[in-house]
Structures are given as C-alpha cells and as structure tokens.
Amino acid sequence: MCDNPxxxxxxxxxxxxxxxxxxxxxxxxxELPGNVVIRHAVYCKKCFLQLxxxxxxxxxxxxxxxxxxxxxxxxxxxKASGNLLIGLSGGLGSTVLLDLVHRSYNSTSSSSGxxxxxxxxxxxxxxxxxxxWNKVMVGYVEMCAAYPGTKDRTDEARGMVEKCAEIEFVPLxxxxxxxxxxxxxxxxxxxxxxxxxxxxxxxxxxxxxxxxGTPRDALQSFIASLPTPTxxxxxxxxxxxxxxxxxxxxxxxxxxxxxxxxxxxxxxxxSSIAQGGGFNVREEQEETWKDVRLIRPLxxxxxxxxxxxxxWNELSVLPGGITTTKEQGIGKLTRDFIVGLEKNxxxxxxxxxxxxxxxxxxxxxxxxxxxxxxxxxAGVQEWKTRISIWSRTALAPDExxxxxKSLAPYLCYGCHTSLTSRSSRGGSGLVPSMALPRWTGENxxxxxxxxxxxxxxxxxxxxxxxxxFLIDDTEEK
Amino acid sequence: xxxxALSLHFGGGMELLFDNRRDHEITITxxxxxxxxxxxxxxxxxLLQERKELFLEGxxxxxxxxxxxxxxxxxxxxxxxxxxxxxxxxxFISTLHGG
Numbered sequence: 001m002c003d004n005p006x007x008x009x010x011x012x013x014x015x016x017x018x019x020x021x022x023x024x025x026x027x028x029x030x031e032l033p034g035n036v037v038i039r040h041a042v043y044c045k046k047c048f049l050q051l052x053x054x055x056x057x058x059x060x061x062x063x064x065x066x067x068x069x070x071x072x073x074x075x076x077x078x079k080a081s082g083n084l085l086i087g088l089s090g091g092l093g094s095t096v097l098l099d100l101v102h103r104s105y106n107s108t109s110s111s112s113g114x115x116x117x118x119x120x121x122x123x124x125x126x127x128x129x130x131x132x133w134n135k136v137m138v139g140y141v142e143m144c145a146a147y148p149g150t151k152d153r154t155d156e157a158r159g160m161v162e163k164c165a166e167i168e169f170v171p172l173x174x175x176x177x178x179x180x181x182x183x184x185x186x187x188x189x190x191x192x193x194x195x196x197x198x199x200x201x202x203x204x205x206x207x208x209x210x211x212x213g214t215p216r217d218a219l220q221s222f223i224a225s226l227p228t229p230t231x232x233x234x235x236x237x238x239x240x241x242x243x244x245x246x247x248x249x250x251x252x253x254x255x256x257x258x259x260x261x262x263x264x265x266x267x268x269x270x271s272s273i274a275q276g277g278g279f280n281v282r283e284e285q286e287e288t289w290k291d292v293r294l295i296r297p298l299x300x301x302x303x304x305x306x307x308x309x310x311x312w313n314e315l316s317v318l319p320g321g322i323t324t325t326k327e328q329g330i331g332k333l334t335r336d337f338i339v340g341l342e343k344n345x346x347x348x349x350x351x352x353x354x355x356x357x358x359x360x361x362x363x364x365x366x367x368x369x370x371x372x373x374x375x376x377x378a379g380v381q382e383w384k385t386r387i388s389i390w391s392r393t394a395l396a397p398d399e400x401x402x403x404x405k406s407l408a409p410y411l412c413y414g415c416h417t418s419l420t421s422r423s424s425r426g427g428s429g430l431v432p433s434m435a436l437p438r439w440t441g442e443n444x445x446x447x448x449x450x451x452x453x454x455x456x457x458x459x460x461x462x463x464x465x466x467x468x469f470l471i472d473d474t475e476e477k
Numbered sequence: 478x479x480x481x482a483l484s485l486h487f488g489g490g491m492e493l494l495f496d497n498r499r500d501h502e503i504t505i506t507x508x509x510x511x512x513x514x515x516x517x518x519x520x521x522x523x524l525l526q527e528r529k530e531l532f533l534e535g536x537x538x539x540x541x542x543x544x545x546x547x548x549x550x551x552x553x554x555x556x557x558x559x560x561x562x563x564x565x566x567x568x569f570i571s572t573l574h575g576g
Contacts, residue, residue, distance in 0.1 A: 019552040019553075019556075020552065020553065033549075034549075034553055035553075036549070036550040037550050037553060045548070091574045092490075092571075092574045263572065303541065303572035303573075304543055304572060307489055307543045307570040308543065308545075308570075310489065310570070311489075316488070317489055319492075319493060319497070320493070335573075339540045339541040339572070339573065340540045342540065343540035343541075
C-alpha cells in the first residue's frame, strides 16, 4: 500500500540529482582528478581548457569553410571573405571571446600556448588558422551616455585590446547612432534627424523644428521618452547591435562576433519572445545583415564555463560592469530565472537554446523593420488592431496619419510593442517626441520610394489590362 | 571554535563589491564545524561593502556566482557543506557581468 506523503505534514521535495555523474575523475582523460563540473560531467583543468577551445572553434569555423563544390582544392581551408570585427562590452563573454580569437587565429600566438611551449595541434593546424582574416579588429561600444553617472571606460578597453598583438581597436559610442557625421561616414544619405511623436496614434514621424542638440542629448531624450524599462533595455540592445553591424560593414568585415554565452543566449531568446520578437527567433541565433555575418561562437559555452576559463587564464573583465548595468524589466527577470535554473538544473538551459533552435516563424516576408532592420511580419498592425484596443480612435491598417508619415506600418511587432506599450505604473515616457536613430530616416525613404514604384507599376499594369477599352484622345478629336 | 587562515579572491567584476580588491588574506575564528556556509555569512557581514543582493540570495550565495575551492569547483567538494581547512584558497567569480 502506498504511503500518503503529506500525512506527516512535512513538505515532500523531489530528490535532487547529484551535481556530477559517477566519479570525481575527469570523464575525458579518465586519469586526473576533476576540477570542474559542467552539466553533470567532470573535467580536469587541462581537458576543460581544450574543450572550451574546441567548442568555440566548432561554433565559428563551420561558417568559414568555402563551398567545396566551387573549388575542391580549398576543402578544409579556412578563409573569410573580409576582415573580422569582435564586439567587446568588457563583460565575461566578450573578454573570453577576445582571448580565444587571439590564441586561435592570431598569427604570432597560434604556435605557442600561454606557457610559451608549442601547442600540440598537429602539423597543419596552426598554418590552417593563420591569416583567416586580413585584419582583426575589436569594436568597443561605450555606454556611459546611456547611464548618466557612470565612467567612460574606453581607455580601459583600449588597454585590454592592446595586450593582444595585431588586433586593432575601434572605439564606438552608443550616441553615434544619432550623429549625422557618423552616419555620413557609414555611407548614409539622409542627413536630417527625424523624430517620432509617441503620443499620436500610428506614431507620427516629423522633422523637429529645433535640433535635438548633441547626439548625447538625442540619446538621452530617446531613453527618457521610452514608455517602459523593458523598452529601454531592449532598444539599447538593438542600437548596440546595429552600431556594431554598421561598424563591421564600414571596416570591410565579413564577420561580426559577439560573446554571447549559452546562458546569455537562452536569456535573450526567452526575453525576446516575451517582448514580441518571436518572428525573429532565427535572427537571435544567427543572422546575415548586408553581407556581414553575425555569429555567436560561445553559444555552446555556459556562463560557468566562461567564468572558469577566464579565471584559469588570468583574464579580467572591465571594471564597473557589475554595478553600472542597471538593466530592468523583462530582460532582468528572464536572466534571474535562467541563472537560477542553471544552478540546480544546468542541462535545462541548453535545452532552452536547442528548443528555440527548432522554432521556425510562420510565413516569410521581404519587409524589414525600419528600426531594428530585422524581418518584419506583414499585417502586424491589422492583427493588433483586431485583437486589442490600443488607441481610442480606430486606425485603418497601413493608413498614414493625415499630413504626416506614420512609423507604425514599417515596424516589426517587437519594436512596435516596445514603443507603444504603456507601463501599469505610468511609465517613464517623459518626453513625447523621440529622436530616431539615423538609419530609420533612410529606411523610411527607401520604403516610400519602393512603395511609389509598386504603385506606379500597378497603375501601368492596370492601364495595360484596360487598354483596348480606352478611347484614344486623337481619335476623339 | 576553529581559527583558520584563508585566501579569498573575487573575480568577474565582484571585486567592486569588496572595496575594489581582488585578493584578501584573512584569519577568522568560526564555530566548529567551520563550513563554507559560515564563511559566506562572515564575508557578507565583514567584507562586503555594498549591494548585498549581488552576493546573497536569502542566506545562500546568489545563483550565478561560481566558487572554486583550492582550484576545484565547489560542486565536487560538497558546496556549502565543505569543511574549511587552514590555508584554503577560495575564489568567488561572478558570471553575471554581461556578454
């Protein structure tokens, strides 16, 4: 007969699985005592460091192999079509990423390990990884303008990069995205700063009568006018990603690498879906933007693996991050949830990433959101209007607000939600008119031109169909 | 009571919470059996300078902080139940410092 577990009044807990399987001996070499437990498997220090390097290369090198059908002699030759830009925030992932790239692909360091002794990689390995990119650069985005009161860490970041020979430092600032000069350097044409009125249905776009001040002022008005802390964190992430992508394109880079670990990757997937970015779940994993491939080669390595690698290789993160990052909202809640999950159920986090990897958005699209430049699902406004009341006046789908262009029809669901969702606590939307990043104006102009061309094409096609019924002007006379 | 000399190290940005010092040599007297649980409590009371919530969650260490005891993951050593020995080297590394 079964016992009633609640009979004694004590809480019945599910027995917790041991943190490691079998013994404390390394599961790989089966000789040395283990030093670290990674998802229930025990590794010694030497095998762990090798494992990290293998996982990193596996994540990256699959994107560097040329198509064997084009030239069979190039099989197994690693060669990129352009330069490499590494996105550096100074945090754990990007610090580890910079070190791994430097050790694996830098021509001077590829032949020796940290102790100066030659590495046993086989005869061809160092040669194979030499000169994969013509130039390796690090793009550091300084965020102090977004968090007033925090220190500018550009010099510390430069010092970090200078330790890696032959890697060039590319300083960037988050406020660059509102800077006309920067936009001109990126090859942009529309030099007029646009802003959007968040209090008007359909998000009316206008050219402000007065300038938004310096790019820093524009960034601060952008942040102040966003309705929720979640929107601030999400849009700052979008601005950083695009700033790095534009920098990658302008420096002739074919690859942009980000130090997103498995933990951060799972957080960004769940958080993005929760904020309405489900249609872009593929782009969260890997994306190609205007011939630049954005890759996250650490996405098989959890936060614990990155931290252990960092400590054992005597690396340091940039000071200031742990207390200056004042992330709030859905992103922070998701991070707390995933990190808590990882502590007791470490394998579940990789399951999150694997499951999201199987998701395919329904339908295809040729439209890109003018703010995040990721694919945008058609008919979002129509659907949103149908299922919810989000304005007092009904706005027909794709109908521009009278006398001005509306931004809403050109946004993806996620960006539209970020700009329009109101916080139950009143929100922070202090400034109703918000400066838009420079690329938005150009994207809107191009979309408008494309729409005009389609309209003109439709007019001509219609004319052709009814041509035989038309009375010729000359005949009438 | 046990008197122990320990080397403590903080990494991954956590040093900011400890007077911006990465390494701390301490000699402490803890009631026997002196385990890591008692050490964490001692650190929170005596060494931590700011933002307790970034180090503790309730009475335990906050998830996302990796602990190495004598260069070995504390999960192999019994986590908070590990009995401290004189001369132990203990590292706390934050994994929460972004990407």
